[in-house]
Amino acid sequence: xxxxxxxxxxxxxxxxxxxxxxxxxxxxxxNLQMNGPKYGCGIERCGSCMVLLNGxxxxxxxxxxxxxxxxxxxxxxxxxxxxxxxxxxxxxIEEQAAQCGYCLNGMIISAKALLSENKNPxxxxxxxxxxxxxxxxxxxxxxxxxxxxxxxxxxx
Amino acid sequence: MNSMExxxxxxxxRRNFLQSSGQLIVGFNLITFLxxxxxxxxxxxxxxxxxxxxSWITLDSEGMVTVLTGKMELGQGIKTALMQIAAEExxxxxxxxxxxxxxxxxxxxxRYTAGSASIEGSGKAIRNAAAEARKYLLTLAEKKIGTxxxxxxxxxxxxxxxxxxxxxxYQELINGKRFEIEVTGKAPVKSPQDYKxxxxxxxxxxLSLMASAQPYYVQDLRFPEMVHARVLRPPTYNAKLLSLxxxxxxxxxxxxxxxxxxxxxxxxxxxxxxxxKALNRMKQxxxxxxxxxxxxxxxxxxxxxxxxxxxxxxxxxxNVEEALIADSKKHEAIYKRPYHIHGSIGPSCAxxxxxxxxxxxxxxxxxxxxxxxxxxxxxxxxxxxxxTIGVPGAGCYGHNGADDVAADAALLxxxxxxxxxxxxxxxxxxxxxxxxxxxxxxxxKASMDDSGKINSWYxxxxxxxxxxxxxxxxxxxxxxxxLEKPFDFQTxxxxxxxxxxxxxxxxxxxRKVVLHNFxxxxxxxxxxxxxxxANIFALESFMDELAEKAGEDPVQFRLxxxxxxxxxEVITTLVNKAGWRKNKQENFGEGIxxxxxxxxxxxxxxxxxxxxDPIKKTFKVTKLTGSIDAGQTINxxxxxxxxxxxxxxxxxxxxxxxxxxxxxxxxxKTWESYPILRFGDVPDxxxxxxxxxxxxxxxxxxxxxxxxxxxxxxxIFHATGSRLRDMPLTADKIDWTKV
Numbered sequence: 001x002x003x004x005x006x007x008x009x010x011x012x013x014x015x016x017x018x019x020x021x022x023x024x025x026x027x028x029x030x031n032l033q034m035n036g037p038k039y040g041c042g043i044e045r046c047g048s049c050m051v052l053l054n055g056x057x058x059x060x061x062x063x064x065x066x067x068x069x070x071x072x073x074x075x076x077x078x079x080x081x082x083x084x085x086x087x088x089x090x091x092x093i094e095e096q097a098a099q100c101g102y103c104l105n106g107m108i109i110s111a112k113a114l115l116s117e118n119k120n121p122x123x124x125x126x127x128x129x130x131x132x133x134x135x136x137x138x139x140x141x142x143x144x145x146x147x148x149x150x151x152x153x154x155x156x
Numbered sequence: 157m158n159s160m161e162x163x164x165x166x167x168x169x170r171r172n173f174l175q176s177s178g179q180l181i182v183g184f185n186l187i188t189f190l191x192x193x194x195x196x197x198x199x200x201x202x203x204x205x206x207x208x209x210x211s212w213i214t215l216d217s218e219g220m221v222t223v224l225t226g227k228m229e230l231g232q233g234i235k236t237a238l239m240q241i242a243a244e245e246x247x248x249x250x251x252x253x254x255x256x257x258x259x260x261x262x263x264x265x266x267r268y269t270a271g272s273a274s275i276e277g278s279g280k281a282i283r284n285a286a287a288e289a290r291k292y293l294l295t296l297a298e299k300k301i302g303t304x305x306x307x308x309x310x311x312x313x314x315x316x317x318x319x320x321x322x323x324x325x326y327q328e329l330i331n332g333k334r335f336e337i338e339v340t341g342k343a344p345v346k347s348p349q350d351y352k353x354x355x356x357x358x359x360x361x362x363l364s365l366m367a368s369a370q371p372y373y374v375q376d377l378r379f380p381e382m383v384h385a386r387v388l389r390p391p392t393y394n395a396k397l398l399s400l401x402x403x404x405x406x407x408x409x410x411x412x413x414x415x416x417x418x419x420x421x422x423x424x425x426x427x428x429x430x431x432x433k434a435l436n437r438m439k440q441x442x443x444x445x446x447x448x449x450x451x452x453x454x455x456x457x458x459x460x461x462x463x464x465x466x467x468x469x470x471x472x473x474x475n476v477e478e479a480l481i482a483d484s485k486k487h488e489a490i491y492k493r494p495y496h497i498h499g500s501i502g503p504s505c506a507x508x509x510x511x512x513x514x515x516x517x518x519x520x521x522x523x524x525x526x527x528x529x530x531x532x533x534x535x536x537x538x539x540x541x542x543x544t545i546g547v548p549g550a551g552c553y554g555h556n557g558a559d560d561v562a563a564d565a566a567l568l569x570x571x572x573x574x575x576x577x578x579x580x581x582x583x584x585x586x587x588x589x590x591x592x593x594x595x596x597x598x599x600x601k602a603s604m605d606d607s608g609k610i611n612s613w614y615x616x617x618x619x620x621x622x623x624x625x626x627x628x629x630x631x632x633x634x635x636x637x638x639l640e641k642p643f644d645f646q647t648x649x650x651x652x653x654x655x656x657x658x659x660x661x662x663x664x665x666x667r668k669v670v671l672h673n674f675x676x677x678x679x680x681x682x683x684x685x686x687x688x689x690a691n692i693f694a695l696e697s698f699m700d701e702l703a704e705k706a707g708e709d710p711v712q713f714r715l716x717x718x719x720x721x722x723x724x725e726v727i728t729t730l731v732n733k734a735g736w737r738k739n740k741q742e743n744f745g746e747g748i749x750x751x752x753x754x755x756x757x758x759x760x761x762x763x764x765x766x767x768x769d770p771i772k773k774t775f776k777v778t779k780l781t782g783s784i785d786a787g788q789t790i791n792x793x794x795x796x797x798x799x800x801x802x803x804x805x806x807x808x809x810x811x812x813x814x815x816x817x818x819x820x821x822x823x824x825k826t827w828e829s830y831p832i833l834r835f836g837d838v839p840d841x842x843x844x845x846x847x848x849x850x851x852x853x854x855x856x857x858x859x860x861x862x863x864x865x866x867x868x869x870x871x872i873f874h875a876t877g878s879r880l881r882d883m884p885l886t887a888d889k890i891d892w893t894k895v
Contacts, residue, residue, distance in 0.1 A: 001409075019409070022429040030428050035376045036369035040501050041583040045827040048501055077369040089367045096359055096793055099801055100231025100551030101366030102502040108367060127835040134827065136501050137231055137551045138804030139797065140838040 005065045009034075010078035020066035025049045027065045028075060036076030036105045040134070047106035047133030051075050057106075057113035059132070076105045079112065088112050091150035092143070099137035106133035111147045119155055121147065177334040178217035180292065180326075182285045213242060213285045215293075219313050219327045221246060221253045223282060226266025227274045228258045228522055229362070231551040232857050233794040234274050236360045240790055241279050244353040245286035245346060247310035248326070258524040258546030268523035268625065270554070270682060272757055272855025275790060279853060284339050291343040296329040348788065348849035355847055357793030362548075374520045374547040375505045379576035382507070383412060384428040385568050386435035388421040388442060389585055390638065392821030393679065395446040397421060400438060408434050415571055418640035419444075422568055424577060435582070448819040449677050456676070457492055460597050460618045464672040470655045474666030479612030483603030487705050489698055491600070492882045493690035494814035495678050496593040497824065499832060502550030503586040504557030507578045508569030515542045515569065519562040520549025523625065527559055530626035531566050534636050534643070553805070555681040556590045557581050559626050563633035587830060588822040589634055592815055593683030594620040594654070595676055598694035608706035610717060612666035615658055615695070620676040622653030622686040634679075653686030657862060660695055661752055662717035678817060685858035688753060689806065692862025693869065693883070696749035700870040701879065710748055710870065711736055722785055723752060726759040726846060730783040733844050734763050737874075743768045745875025749866035753859040759785040760859035762803065764867035765839075768875045770895045774887045775875065776837065777807055777868055783844040786856040792845055795856050800841040802860030808833035810865040812884055 002017045007024075009032060016031045023042075028034045028051070037060050040048030044059040051060045052074035060068075079086040085093070088111050098104050107130060114121055114129035121129065126147045135143070214222045223242045229235050239253040256262050258269070266278060294305045297315035301308065307318050316323045348354070365372045390397070397419040405414045405423055410430030415422045421442065423434035451459040480486065507518040515537060521527045524544040532539045544562070552558055565579040581589075597618040605611045624645075626632035631645035655671045683689075703713035711731055718724050727750050737746050745768070750761040765779040780803040786795055812831050816823045824830035865883070873879050877894040 019429060019433075026427075026429045033378060034369065035371050035373075038373075038375065038502060039580065040503070041827055043583070043826060046501060046583075075369070076367075080368055085364075085368060092367050093359070093363050096357075096363060096797060098231075098363050098366055099233070099797060100501075100548070101363060102231075102373065102500075102550035104366045105369065127838075130835045134501055134832060134834065136499050136553070136805065136832065138801030138808070138838075140804055140833075140835055141800055141841045142797070144835075 003066070005069060007065065007068055007073060008071070009073045010075060018065055021064050024051070024060040024063050024065050024068040024073070027068075028060060034075050034077045038102060038105055040102075047110065048103060050106040050109040050133065052109060052113060055113060055116055057110045076108055079108070086112070087153045088115065088150045091153060092146045095142050095146040095149055097139055097142035097146040099139050103133055103135045107135070107143050111150060114147070115151055115154060120151060178330060178332045180215040180289060180330050180335045181337070182213045182289045183336065183338050213282065213289060215246070215289060215326055215330065217327050217330055217332055219248070219252055219325060221248055223253065223255045224263045225255060225278050225282070226258050226264045226525070227278050228269040228520075228524070228546045229548045230269060230522065231548070232798055233360050233791065234269070235362065236358055237275060237790045237794055238279060238282055240353050240358050241283050242286045244351060245283055246290050246313070248313040250353065250358060252313060259543075260524050260528050261543050261545070265525040267526060270522055272753065272857045272859075274855075275853050276757075276855055279790065283345055284341060284343070287343040287345045288337060288339045292335070292337050293326055293329055297324055300324050300329065351849065355789045355792060355849060358791055359793070372548060373502065374507065374518055374549050375502060375580070377507055377518055377547060379507070382576040382578055383424055383426060383572060384431045385422050385424045385564070385577055385579045386431040386582065387564050387579065387585070387635070388423075388435055388438045389589055390419055391444050391446050392449060393447075395419065395444045398443040398445055400442045404441065405434055405438055408437060413571060415568060417567070418642065419638040420567065420635050422564070424568060424572060428580070432582075446820065449817060449821055450819065451677060452819060453817055456595060457597055460595065460674050460676065463674055464618065465675055467670060467672045470669040470671050471659045472668045473664075474612070476612045476614045476666045476668040479666040480601060480603050480614065483605060483611050485604040485705065486601070487702060488599070488601040489701060489881060491598040491690070491694035491697060493596045493693065494883060495595045495680070496683060496809050496813050497587060497815060497830060498553045498556040498590055498593075498683055499830070500550040500552055500556050500586060503581040503583055504561040505549060505578070505580045506558075506562040506565035507576055508565035509576045510569040510572070511574050513541060515566060517542070517544045517562050517566055518547050519544055519558060520547060520552065521558045521562055522552065522555065526625065526627045527562055529628040530559070530630055530632060531563065533628060534563060534630035534633060535566060535570065553684040554593070555623070555625050555683075557586050559632070560589065560634050563635045567635055584825045587825050589679070591624055591679045591681030593689070594622055594680040594687075596687065596690045598690070600694055600698045602698070602702055604702065604706055608708060610662065610664055610702060613660060613664045614667070615669045616672065617655060617658055617669070617687075617691065617694075618672045618674055619654035619687055620674055620680045622680065622682055624679070624681040653682065656686050656691060656754055657688035657751055658691040658695070659755060661720065661723060661755055662699070662714070663719050664717070678815065678822065684805070685753070685861040688751070688858065689809070689861040689865060692749070692751045693810070693865040696751065696863060696866030697869045697879070697881065700747070700866070700873065709737075714748075714750060720752075722759050723750065726750065726783050726785045727761045729844060729846055730761045730763060730781065733783070734781040734842070736763070743770065743875065745871040745873070747867045747870025747872070747874055749863040749870060751859070751863050753855065757855040758787070758859040760799070760863055762860065762863045762867045764864070764871040766868070766871040766875050768895065770892060773890070773892045775872060775890070777811065777839045777871070779840045779842070780804070780807065780864060780867070781842045781844070782860055782864075783846060784856060784859060785846040785848060786859070787848050787851040787854040789845065789847040789849070790853055792847065795845055796843045798857045799843045799860050802858065803841055803864045804833065804838055806861040806864035807839060807868060810868055810883055810885055814884055
């Protein structure tokens with residue numbers, strides 16, 4: 001049965017009548033028409049649906065919308081400040097770190113969470129931070145480079 | 157947002173699309189270029205179309221160039237490369253070029269985007285067409301400026317006089333008029349030394365859309381009042397539905413319709429999550445009669461060897477049998493490859509709309525025209541009343557669930573007139589129902605003369621089909637086989653893809669290759685590089701074994717057996733730049749492998765580096781360095797990205813992957829039961845690009861797969877002394893007592 005769910009997404013509050021069991025992912029993609037988080041596996045094993053919950057990277061495909069009410073949710077859709085892309089987005093574009101790009105949401109969100117805590121991540125720390133996100137095109141090498149590039153820009 | 161625009165006008169026929177004035181339209185036909193990818197069978201091409209102009213480049217009054225291509229963007233960056241070619245020949249900036257991809261209402265029938273053939277085929281056609289446009293514009297400029305073409309040059313879309321700098325732009329030359337010309341093939345193309353864009357790492361514009369969460373994928377398409385559907389797939393192949401309490405499903409929130417047609421079952425709902433809930437409920441309640449899958453996985457390879465359907469000699473030169481008896485030094489080995497999934501990160505998705513007797517399908521299929529033809533067969537609707545529009549999905553790497561989900565969407569849209577029906581496959585649907593890369597077995601024999609030169613080579617290989625794409629027959633859709641009046645699935649013979657790269661490029665006096673076709677228990681079709689991946693794994697592992705037998709260095713041994721200079725150079729460039737077994741290091745190994753994809757496309761050599769831990773009995777591939785000669789480079793960054801990705805993907809296939817199944821069906825249903833490489837285990841990669849601007853460009857997207865597999869096996873042997881011949885190459889297969 002539907003219930004009133006209020007979510008704080010990208011700095012705004014949204015109230016919708018939805019099935020409280022519905023995973024956050026569908027709230028974001030369908031109720032709010034966002035494109036960042038993507039459906040990939042539905043069981044938190046591929047990272048396509050990553051969002052920031054209170055600044056930490058988390059999959060959105062399992063957590064029910066009702067349980068997400070306690071978090072500040074940030075999605076890739078709002079990482080840019082108007083036209084100005086976030087440093088992490090810029091770095092991924094600069095390194096051309098994608099092929100099909102379907103996993104890019106998970107990569108950028110995970111990198112964003114990492115860099116907000118650690119401005120100088122090592123290679124191993126970057127790999128650990130991106131470990132949950134699967135890429136099938138094999139663009140990993142460039143993605144690691146993109147995170148390093150972003151870190152460098154942040155420290156300039 | 158190219159991919160999102162202009163999707164709503166059904167009657168935008170391809171000619172109508174070009175009806176406005178103020179354009180220069182260059183028409184050309186592509187059929188002559190399409191033969192390149194015909195090794196994937198089921199071709200729906202209609203011969204005798206040779207002189208029909210059905211593809212275009214247009215130049216409009218704003219100075220914008222539009223390229224219309226039937227090829228599909230799959231993440232390989234084809235849009236950028238084709239735009240680069242057009243921009244170069246026309247001497248305009250990249251910003252002035254747009255591209256329209258696969259859409260039956262707007263672009264030419266280029267069949268499938270497959271076989272690494274887009275650059276060699278479409279690229280060449282677009283180059284000729286752009287050159288023709290440029291030549292025509294120069295003749296217009298001659299009149300306008302009052303001089304002859306040799307006194308003119310073009311810069312940034314402006315024709316400029318060499319003598320007095322008088323300039324006229326392309327738009328001014330078109331001046332609101334309409335010109336329609338055809339490619340004569342006589343327009344001169346640019347000399348490579350004048351290239352400004354070709355060969356350069358032009359960035360892909362679509363990456364910005366992806367990185368900033370713009371709508372880009374078919375999954376992102378939203379239409380007013382769009383409804384959602386999930387299909388309840390049977391538990392396994394050929395299972396029949398016995399019962400489903402339809403009314404109970406209909407009573408669930410948001411359920412608009414429950415479709416049961418034979419064993420094809422689906423729920424259509426208002427909201428997406430409602431359809432997932434309905435699916436889960438239907439899964440619990442449906443009763444099926446499921447035939448057992450056989451042979452079982454443990455018996456698969458034995459069964460393959462004993463149940464050959466047909467055999468053909470692919471190649472025979474000299475007398476292999478005689479040489480094998482005569483020579484004293486002999487060697488033989490058997491290699492095995494399990495079933496592999498494509499494993500798109502985004503499960504397949506399609507949207508269908510049935511309205512005013514017309515069906516529109518938004519799809520990430522690799523072939524919008526063959527798909528349309530097959531939908532026409534499925535639904536018995538004329539092709540004229542079906543429009544299939546290509547919108548990118550997640551990377552597919554071959555024939556995955558894209559066409560099947562499009563058929564699902566078509567069947568369900570017919571039940572919901574006037575509504576857009578979005579069908580999204582679940583992860584389990586993609587893992588278990590996509591057509592896999594075929595399991596294969598290879599038996600290789602060779603003999604060497606006294607000097608250590610290979611005298612004879614005999615390959616026998618066993619494979620199921622590598623192409624069951626829908627080329628017009630509805631039985632190729634899995635949904636069609638489940639209908640109350642089912643369509644039969646006939647493979648239509650086995651494909652040439654099985655023996656791709658089975659013939660060694662090495663200089664061998666006596667050689668023979670025999671292909672044995674088998675029909676295996678699982679559904680198979682085209683997976684990136686088709687049979688080449690495993691053929692090269694076997695061939696290049698065996699070359700290493702022969703080098704060992706001859707007591708020679710594997711690099712030297714290969715070079716001694718090659719005469720093709722580009723083949724030799726791709727290997728020597730690699731070892732010169734990346735080094736080769738300089739110092740014997742503890743717990744470390746280096747392996748090399750080489751191939752020319754299809755023996756006709758890109759040359760590729762790769763070195764794998766492996767470290768081992770003899771205490772923990774584990775190993776790790778730490779680095780892959782590849783060198784590639786793809787002839788004339790169009791986009792250097794694109795080739796490097798594809799090649800690096802190809803190496804990593806192949807490493808994943810080789811080290812970790814196999815489809816698990818039992819008598820109940822495919823059991824690899826998630827990323828847990830079918831793991832792929834994650835960041836922690838991904839090797840570093842480096843790509844050395846050999847550009848040959850003066851040579852024709854060669855397909856590059858599938859060059860890395862096979863050699864990478866063999867290089868890893870060869871590195872493991874170098875590090876451990878164990879020769880692993882059964883994929884996946886896992887640590888438990890190494891004889892650690894030898895280390």
